[in-house]
Amino acid sequence: MKKVSIVxxxxxxxxxxEDLLKSLAEVNNYPDLEIIVVDNGSKANPVPEWKERYPGILFIRSDENTGFAGGNNIGMAHATGDYLFLINNDTEVTADLIGKLVDSMEANPKIGMISPKIHYFDQPGMLQYTGYTPMNYYTCRNACIGQFEQDRGQYDFLTGPTGYAHGAAMMISREAWQKAGGMAENYFLYYEELDWCExxxxxxxxxxxxxxxxxxxxESVSVGKRTALKEFFMNRNRILFIRKNAPGFTFLLFWCYFMLAVVPRNIIQYIKNKEYxxxxxxxxxxxxxxxxxxxSKNLGFPLTR
Structure with a gap:
């Protein structure tokens, strides 16, 4: 039985x-698990209390917010499993989830990373993810297959290779992690898991x-409130992803598209919504x-807790 480290x-x-930890306690068909929780610079440090309440779990405290990539990289550095399963803290698992993912990876050594089907928790039966389409490097656009549709099994035939894993739940083999390295921390928010998949x-x-x-x-089905932090990293990282992963001429074409189409459209929307x-x-x-x-490790945006 291969060991799985949940981060x-x-x-x-x-x-x-804590709701996630209760959910993980119900995974009763996979015996060799370790659970690692990284507190990523929260205002109030919950780790001392958690260590008393959950003695079988490894808790790690980072004194600063290192972002999605940084927090997961800290956890993976302490993991001892053959497979590392990174899940968002706002998820809840099903009892046979981990065993099924491990079985897939054991059956096919070509798989470096795998994600499960994802449903919205508050919308029973509604799909969030059944895979991703490939990236269009000229526009930095792709699609999450099945999102917002009721799950009638209409995409179940897609099991197999997909464009990208979903950042909310992705299992990576230790071998693939060691060869590819961890997530790039200078993304901080957005696009880091897509870059990692590349x-x-x-x-x-x-x-x-x-x-x-x-x-x-x-995660809410409705679009979350736009903030300056979100606007900055969504736009900066969209450019950064193509800059890192596309050939030079393709990046040039993307840059023309972004400056001539995306920037004017966004500014018009800001003015229309009085979001100057x-x-x-x-x-x-x-x-x-x-x-x-x-x-560059310069994030370019002032972070507060």
């Missing part, structure tokens, strides 16, 4: 994380989805690339 990251959501594929592995395995995600403060945020996301190399 999740908490940031100011102790109750949500490096895993370049290391010689495939990205798969197992639609017999299911996890529930508490987002205009300098967008411009800052663009100018970051003139000042920084693709692997």
């Amino acid at each position: 999740t990251v908490n940031f100011n959501q102790p109750k949500v994380t 490096r895993i594929k370049k290391a010689g592995y495939e990205i798969h989805v197992n639609l017999d395995a299911l996890i529930y995600h508490k 403060h987002f205009i300098p945020v967008l411009l800052s996301a663009i100018t970051w690339h003139f000042k920084n190399k693709p692997d």
Whole structure:
């Protein structure tokens, strides 16, 4: 039986994380598990209390918020499993989830990473993910297959290779992780798991989805409130992803598309919605690339807890 290390990251959501831990306690058909929880610089440190309440779990405290990639990288550095299963703290698992993912990876050594089918937790039967289409590198656009549809099994035939894993739930083999490395922490938010999948594929592995395995995600179906932080990283990282992963001429064509189509459209939308403060945020996301190399650790945005 291969050992699985489950890694999740908490940031100011102790109750949500505790609900996940209760859910993991019900995984009764996979005996060799370790659970690692990284607190990513929360305002109130929950780790001392958690260590008393959950003695069988490894809790790690980071004094600063290192982002989605950084928090997971901290957890993976402490993992001892043959497979590392990264899940969002706002998920709840099904009893046979882990066993089914491991079985898929054991049956096919080409698989470097695999995600399960994802349902919205608060919308019974509604799909969030059954795979991703490939990326269009000229526009940096792709699609999440099945999202917002009722699950009637209409995509279950897609089990196998897919464009990308889903950041809410992705299992990677230790071998693939060691060859590809961890997630790039300078993304901080958004696009980091897509970039990671690209490096895993370049290391010689495939990205798969197992639609017999299911996890529930508490992410809201409605679009979350736009913030300056979200606008900055969504735009900066969209450019960064293509800059890192596309050939030079393709990046040039993408840059023309972004500057001639995306930027005017976004600015018009900001003005229409009277969100004038987002205009300098967008411009800052663009100018970051003139000042920084693709692997720069300068995030370009002031972070607060």
